[in-house]
Amino acid sequence: MTFAGSQRLILAALATLAGTAMAACAEDANDYPTSARAEYVFGCLKANGETRQAIEQCSCSIDVVASLVPYERYVTAETVLSMSQVRGNLGGQFRTSEQATSALNDLRRAQAEAEVRCF
DSSP states (O other): OOHHHHHHHHHHHHHHHHHHHHHHHHHHHTOSOHHHHHHHHHHHHHHHOSSHHHHHHHHHHHHHHHHHSOHHHHHHHHHHHHHTTSOSHHHHHHHHOHHHHHHHHHHHHHHHHHHHHHO
């Protein structure tokens, strides 16, 4: 094999690896099910007015959140938000747990970034 032929082979391999890596990143960013995205946008619309502009901003917001927080972490944070409203000992565990607080802080940071980018 000539030097030029081996360079082409190396470049082809690198291009294939880069394409695979980009596809993996795209899959990671799109691991939120449609129902979760729709629920987020619906809640966002209720909080920000039900206008065409709000639809665009809320759709952008969930895209930013999805790019920053893995879906499993998002579910954890949503569960913490829901369960921390429960009164008594059970709700208290969700309000005081270090792991719960960490997941919630991740979501809040992502939402703050989405606010800057989208609103």
